[in-house]
């Protein structure tokens with residue numbers, strides 16, 4: 001949404017703002033005309049169902065000025081807040097909030113009209129530029145705050161959030177000083193007064209649309225590999241990506257201060273990986289998905305740690321949920337290996353760096369009957385083995401599908417790539433897809449891009465994005481399509497109810513539950529916990545990398561991986577994976593410790609886990625977990641605890657090795673019980689549009705075609721029915737090779 005001028009009929013003030021179509025909350029702002037002013041007047045007009053409402057004046061929860069407000073009796077209680085993480089935002093001093101007289105609470109609504117002084121800039125350098133544009137975000141909750149009378153009350157996480165763009169000069173008003181007195185003044189003749197409208201008639205240029213053989217939605221690993229193989233076969237392919245460039249090769253420019261001379265972005269330099277999670281300007285994460293998802297070229301493969309495992313045969317077995325016809329993955333895995341070989345020594349000088357944590361854990365595991373292997377030389381050996389971490393880095397830089405498959409596709413005249421294009425739905429005539437609806441009216445009337453006769457659409461928008469497009473296309477469980485229906489914009493474009501296709505989209509998803517154990521050992525170099533890699537790297541390491549793509553920065557943080565198989569009481573074999581890295585995401589301990597000697601073993605449960613959850617959308621169309629998928633199965637929990645005990649079993653046999661989180665005041669059982677489920681997330685979501693043999697428990701058939709449609713396919717992690725043994729992007733890319741081959745071989749296509 002974009003802010004537009006409206007007049008509040010209650011106080012007569014002209015604001016620039018929006019009414020969000022889902023909850024009916026209006027957010028407005030008006031600025032004085034002086035560009036040097038540091039204040040504004042804002043308003044929130046909310047139905048009584050809104051228990052608290054927030055505004056983020058920089059468009060993000062973390063690192064900008066937040067305002068929260070709620071009704072308390074006949075008054076409005078409000079405060080400015082600040083968040084350093086996705087946790088309770090706390091008091092933020094500096095701004096002065098004054099409640100203006102037209103604020104009210106009545107039987108249907110509450111309205112907060114406020115003056116915010118010292119509000120146009122905030123700590124960290126951000127602010128509102130009255131001559132420019134900005135993005136505001138709103139947060140909405142249907143759950144009341146803990147103590148409504150206290151402006152600094154705590155509360156639970158919002159039930160939804162959204163964004164809108166704003167052109168600040170549009171919000172400037174010559175009557176500002178009158179408004180402060182409660183007087184609307186004389187509306188300037190130039191201001192057209194409108195009431196807020198939720199209609200979204202698209203204006204702007206429309207083009208006659210070019211049709212394609214294949215429209216692929218999403219340039220992550222699935223979409224890129226499919227696009228490359230289909231364009232290689234001579235098909236006319238359009239690849240659409242909602243985000244923009246990532247690596248420098250693709251036009252990306254988000255360089256660290258010290259890499260600018262070499263024009264290398266955050267996404268190019270392996271050693272900058274950890275800074276993805278600590279950068280306040282984290283524009284690459286999809287803001288409408290409540291988990292880390294990459295909204296840029298390459299999708300997850302541009303923002304992951306790039307741990308890359310050639311799939312084990314069992315990853316594609318019928319036991320792991322795949323149709324029999326997928327079991328022979330080797331030809332496809334070989335094609336992948338040819339394009340994208342793995343390396344377990346990414347530095348161009350062939351040496352390994354920062355291996356101290358690996359060396360300590362090797363001592364631990366050697367005493368537990370583990371053996372040392374080169375993991376990708378033995379993809380099927382995943383029991384009692386360890387080896388150096390392997391990656392899809394090439395020449396000391398992030399490679400993945402972007403540096404390989406995308407480059408060959410791009411060189412073909414029959415391939416078109418468009419970025420910053422968001423697809424909301426497939427346009428269909430019953431079971432036949434005729435095109436996709438985008439937000440880009442230069443691609444066709446109303447943004448609709450058509451297919452050639454017999455053309456096909458492939459959804460590769462990810463484990464959350466693909467379900468959201470399916471729901472908006474009238475495909476999925478009824479409750480999710482109804483959520484779309486409740487959204488005025490998306491609801492208006494839904495197919496008629498008689499055309500809805502009921503499939504278990506979003507159901508039965510899995511993600512690895514992962515638990516961090518944090519240790520110290522005197523041999524460790526924790527590398528300042530990666531905190532300085534972006535702005536203040538160790539000079540010699542930075543220089544070495546810039547000169548020869550070697551050294552610490554040529555590698556990501558993981559150093560060693562290990563696996564062990566466990567039999568469960570229920571007869572299923574489950575695998576536990578360990579990933580070892582210097583540093584720690586968080587330390588919680590009563591022990592004194594040396595922060596420069598910390599390292600982490602993350603223990604995940606992978607193939608064989610039985611826990612499942614569900615993903616879906618809010619009617620604001622934000623994607624989220626409806627049911628968390630972690631440790632819902634008691635045998636999963638038993639096995640994970642067993643694996644943690646085994647890892648920790650012989651710590652004492654290694655001199656000076658200390659487990660600091662959990663500390664000795666806690667058992668591993670207590671530690672896991674107290675673990676915040678959302679931090680158990682590995683962002684390895686699979687199964688939201690599962691492959692299978694029946695529409696009763698799967699969304700796509702063995703050709704990756706959506707059941708009960710003629711020409712709609714899914715090629716991304718959504719189709720993977722159950723987690724593979726290792727971090728999933730290697731298996732996913734092999735699956736994309738296989739899916740592309742099956743789609744090409746399927747009769748009836750373009």
Ligand code: HEM
Nearest residue numbers: 054055060061062066086087088137139155156157289290
């Ligand atoms: C107890 C309080 C809160 C908790 C636990 C919480 C937690 C979270 C979490 C987990 C996310 C998801 C991350 C993502 O999807 O990218 C998020 C996003 C967001 N939150 Fe909050 N939040 C809280 C309060 C607030 C408040 C008071 C505001 C605004 C005034 C706010 C504004 C936002 C916005 C705009 C987003 C999406 C954009 C972004 O990622 O920055 N949150 N929050």
